[in-house]
Amino acid sequence: MASACTLVPNPVKLAGRALKIMQPNYILAIRLSDQNLQQELANFHDHVHRDHQKYRKYLVKPERMHIHIASMHLGTQASLDAASGVLQCCNDLVEKYLTTNPVLRFK
Numbered sequence: 001m002a003s004a005c006t007l008v009p010n011p012v013k014l015a016g017r018a019l020k021i022m023q024p025n026y027i028l029a030i031r032l033s034d035q036n037l038q039q040e041l042a043n044f045h046d047h048v049h050r051d052h053q054k055y056r057k058y059l060v061k062p063e064r065m066h067i068h069i070a071s072m073h074l075g076t077q078a079s080l081d082a083a084s085g086v087l088q089c090c091n092d093l094v095e096k097y098l099t100t101n102p103v104l105r106f107k
Contacts (some may be wrong), residue, residue: 041087
């Protein structure tokens with residue numbers, strides 16, 4: 001199982017050339033689905049929509065809000081499989097060591 005927990009990047013030699021950055025095609029996110037939090041996000045959304053109209057274009061609907069953990073470009077099936085293995089390992093560790101649900105607080 002240890003090999004599934006390690007992602008080793010392939011070293012890139014540039015020789016004076018600029019590295020082309022690949023656009024992410026996968027994200028890892030946690031949806032904010034708690035009902036109380038959803039209500040608070042809806043209140044915030046309504047407040048900005050009503051009282052700060054110049055920022056309306058930046059709003060995301062409360063039901064779509066999430067915490068973005070990581071962005072990655074997985075261009076091959078092998079890289080997708082490796083990333084899946086790492087995430088599964090992380091899930092196993094979280095289940096083993098986190099005995100209660102984590103709490104998210106906004107200040």
